Amino acid sequence: MAGQIIPRGERTWLVRVYLGLDAEGKRKYHNKTIHGTKKDAQKYLNKVLLERDTTGFMEPSRELLFAYLLRWLDTVAKPRVAAKTFQSYQDVVTCYLKELYDIPISKLNPADVQKHYNVLLDRGLSPRTVRYAHSVLRSALNQAVKWNLLYRNPCDMVDLPKQQKKEMQVLNPKEAAAFMEAVVYSPWKAFFSLLLASGMRPGEALGLKWPDVDFDQGRVHVQRALSRTKDGWRLDEPKTARSRRQIPLPRTVLHDLKEHKRQQAAAKLKNPDYQDHGLVFTSENGNPADLRHIVNRHFKPLLKDAGLPDIRLYDLRHTCATLLLMAGENPKVVSERLGHASVTMTLDTYSHVLPDMQEKATKKLEFMLFNGS
Numbered sequence: 001m002a003g004q005i006i007p008r009g010e011r012t013w014l015v016r017v018y019l020g021l022d023a024e025g026k027r028k029y030h031n032k033t034i035h036g037t038k039k040d041a042q043k044y045l046n047k048v049l050l051e052r053d054t055t056g057f058m059e060p061s062r063e064l065l066f067a068y069l070l071r072w073l074d075t076v077a078k079p080r081v082a083a084k085t086f087q088s089y090q091d092v093v094t095c096y097l098k099e100l101y102d103i104p105i106s107k108l109n110p111a112d113v114q115k116h117y118n119v120l121l122d123r124g125l126s127p128r129t130v131r132y133a134h135s136v137l138r139s140a141l142n143q144a145v146k147w148n149l150l151y152r153n154p155c156d157m158v159d160l161p162k163q164q165k166k167e168m169q170v171l172n173p174k175e176a177a178a179f180m181e182a183v184v185y186s187p188w189k190a191f192f193s194l195l196l197a198s199g200m201r202p203g204e205a206l207g208l209k210w211p212d213v214d215f216d217q218g219r220v221h222v223q224r225a226l227s228r229t230k231d232g233w234r235l236d237e238p239k240t241a242r243s244r245r246q247i248p249l250p251r252t253v254l255h256d257l258k259e260h261k262r263q264q265a266a267a268k269l270k271n272p273d274y275q276d277h278g279l280v281f282t283s284e285n286g287n288p289a290d291l292r293h294i295v296n297r298h299f300k301p302l303l304k305d306a307g308l309p310d311i312r313l314y315d316l317r318h319t320c321a322t323l324l325l326m327a328g329e330n331p332k333v334v335s336e337r338l339g340h341a342s343v344t345m346t347l348d349t350y351s352h353v354l355p356d357m358q359e360k361a362t363k364k365l366e367f368m369l370f371n372g373s
Contacts, residue, residue, distance in 0.1 A: 003049055005041045013041035017048045061149045066101035069093045072140045082236040084227040089136050096133040105149055110157040127161035169311045170319040182306035188298050190260035191281050197253045199320035199338045202313050206289055207235050208280040219248045226288050233288045243339035325353040
């Protein structure tokens with residue numbers, strides 16, 4: 001029996017469709033009450049039968065989107081992503097998806113999602129923020145598809161605001177040299193010189209422990225990153241498998257780290273309340289350093305006093321990569337130093353350097369082809 005239309009009163013029909021056997025071997029049926037003509041009931045029956053025999057029919061979920069998102073955060077996102085990333089997912093759900101809360105997940109359609117993105121833009125949110133909210137919602141609904149709560153993801157059928165690509169702010173070679181001169185008397189000298197010379201992310205540098213610094217081989221092992229959330233600090237696994245890497249360091253930076261270690265050992269002896277977590281960079285009592293404190297109390301004033309551009313601390317990483325590429329270093333080597341997932345990502349991120357690289361390559365080719373003799 002493929003399906004039935006059973007009269008249930010005046011202009012009321014029960015459509016019943018056999019869906020097969022459930023996990024326990026029992027017959028499973030889809031039942032739907034249709035108000036209207038028998039033709040309406042037949043139309044619905046034909047639709048369900050077609051879905052059942054082609055793509056597979058799924059019972060519409062009554063779960064509201066908000067309840068589903070909370071369930072997804074707790075069961076899927078939380079065990080899989082870093083604490084800081086999980087917090088940002090929570091912020092997206094609670095701050096940017098409110099207008100969609102009361103829609104049953106099975107009834108959420110592309111028009112609802114598109115309208116909501118437009119609302120966020122009208123509210124003054126940047127295209128970048130809207131695109132991030134989209135990535136979180138899309139990831140959550142992809143899981144709903146895997147759980148057979150949705151046949152397809154409505155986020156796949158919306159248009160996103162055009163991404164505004166900001167010009168990257170980096171120090172040029174002369175400014176980078178001036179920066180290194182300016183950090184000489186900073187208590188965070190070793191930290192700043194390490195970031196600029198290694199291309200590490202600030203969180204990776206703050207997550208370093210002394211066994212990660214190999215003074216004999218002259219390199220540092222990146223194995224974790226410090227992150228802070230509303231619940232406190234924690235050490236997380238690197239962002240990707242390639243983020244776990246070894247980075248050779250210049251001798252000057254190694255010397256700065258040795259001097260920093262000596263000063264830290266002296267501070268431990270003077271402070272009986274020192275909390276030793278084995279970290280390379282710490283606050284005065286040994287606990288993990290606060291990145292905002294470093295930026296506001298040391299990094300920004302240092303830039304201002306030295307007359308340097310007002311860049312972000314993270315831009316020291318970009319500066320490292322840019323200087324290496326400008327010097328003609330192989331992009332593959334730069335990519336490995338940064339811990340990028342692929343060299344393509346490196347070239348896309350630092351495309352502003354490519355014209356200069358092409359010009360240098362042209363001059364080399366000119367010399368080889370026409371001046372070699």
